[in-house]
Amino acid sequence: MGLFAELRDSISRVTASMFADDSEPKRIGIYGPPNAGKTTLANRIARDWTGDAVGPESHIPHETRRARRKENVEIKRDGKTVNIDIVDTPGVTTKVDYSEFLDHDMEKDEAVRRSREATEGVAEAMHWLREDVDGVIYVLDSTEDPFTQVNTMLIGIIESRELPVLILGNKTDLEDSNIQQISNAFPQHETIALSAKEGSNMDEVYEKIAEYFG
Amino acid sequence: MPETTNPDGVQIDLISGQRMSGKTSMEKIRMILDGVRDGKIVVLETGLTPDEESKLIEVTMSEINPDDFTGIEIESFPQSDTGDTTLLGRLMGKESTSKLTVIGPANQIQSLHKDETLISALISRK
Numbered sequence: 001m002g003l004f005a006e007l008r009d010s011i012s013r014v015t016a017s018m019f020a021d022d023s024e025p026k027r028i029g030i031y032g033p034p035n036a037g038k039t040t041l042a043n044r045i046a047r048d049w050t051g052d053a054v055g056p057e058s059h060i061p062h063e064t065r066r067a068r069r070k071e072n073v074e075i076k077r078d079g080k081t082v083n084i085d086i087v088d089t090p091g092v093t094t095k096v097d098y099s100e101f102l103d104h105d106m107e108k109d110e111a112v113r114r115s116r117e118a119t120e121g122v123a124e125a126m127h128w129l130r131e132d133v134d135g136v137i138y139v140l141d142s143t144e145d146p147f148t149q150v151n152t153m154l155i156g157i158i159e160s161r162e163l164p165v166l167i168l169g170n171k172t173d174l175e176d177s178n179i180q181q182i183s184n185a186f187p188q189h190e191t192i193a194l195s196a197k198e199g200s201n202m203d204e205v206y207e208k209i210a211e212y213f214g
Numbered sequence: 215m216p217e218t219t220n221p222d223g224v225q226i227d228l229i230s231g232q233r234m235s236g237k238t239s240m241e242k243i244r245m246i247l248d249g250v251r252d253g254k255i256v257v258l259e260t261g262l263t264p265d266e267e268s269k270l271i272e273v274t275m276s277e278i279n280p281d282d283f284t285g286i287e288i289e290s291f292p293q294s295d296t297g298d299t300t301l302l303g304r305l306m307g308k309e310s311t312s313k314l315t316v317i318g319p320a321n322q323i324q325s326l327h328k329d330e331t332l333i334s335a336l337i338s339r340k
Binding site: 092093094095096097098112115116119120122123126127129130149152153156157159160161 | 274
């Protein structure tokens with residue numbers, strides 16, 4: 001892209017955000033690797049503010065194989081209301097091997113079907129990221145090493161699109177949780193600790209959602 | 215590109231930035247995936263842009279086949295600290311997208327480890 005085209009785009013983004021219709025909900029994609037707790041978080045947010053869930057949770061990887069949108073979630077913080085659509089996306093990976101599902105007591109046909117749906121889901125998640133989200137909540141399992149290529153690439157993609165991103169270190173209820181290693185991996189972003197399963201520190205999460213996406 | 219013929223070997227293609235520079239995003243992705251699907255390890259001197267990485271993941275997913283191709287392993291060095299990707303940086307001509315990148319077939323790369331100055335790959339034959 002030429003320099004003047006970039007300047008023009010930057011100016012148009014600024015002016016678009018200045019004159020954006022605040023009543024239009026922003027689409028916030030919940031991204032992260034498989035089994036980070038994205039759906040658990042999406043359900044926690046949706047239940048807290050709408051009473052409904054977004055989708056089923058599971059310890060089996062790739063339980064979420066389609067992006068699911070929960071529309072018009074109104075989050076109230078400090079007298080301010082933030083209206084967002086939550087988009088719960090399939091966990092992003094660069095490989096899917098059906099044999100991994102066989103370890104979860106599945107027959108081969110079911111495992112192959114699930115792996116095929118998982119690949120379609122990841123492709124769909126990437127498409128949403130490039131085309132259809134206004135901001136990102138990036139969820140990481142704080143018991144796992146965050147310094148993986150998929151995480152690095154996705155944060156790079158999000159930054160290159162100049163989308164606001166809130167990084168959450170999930171699963172603080174587990175003994176091996178280590179939020180500092182996430183902060184070290186992505187020092188250019190703030191990391192908020194939480195347990196989506198137990199609902200701990202959700203007040204700070206909602207404050208940050210209002211701050212980042214309001 | 216010349217092909218090795220030893221079926222027991224692992225071919226490593228080191229692709230220069232110059233070779234990639236005239237290609238479109240899809241041509242780069244096609245070149246990478248064609249090589250990886252043939253069992254090669256592809257090393258890019260200058261890596262991919264974030265948008266190209268996004269498309270690489272998407273196209274990889276569309277090509278995964280349970281009996282044949284389970285996806286890719288990929289590692290790259292972070293962009294140089296001296297690189298500046300801000301608009302001001304680009305205005306000042308300081309943009310750097312150079313990042314050595316290693317890509318291989320997921321079913322042949324047993325481990326791909328990276329630290330700040332070293333990427334180490336343990337590769338098995340098919």
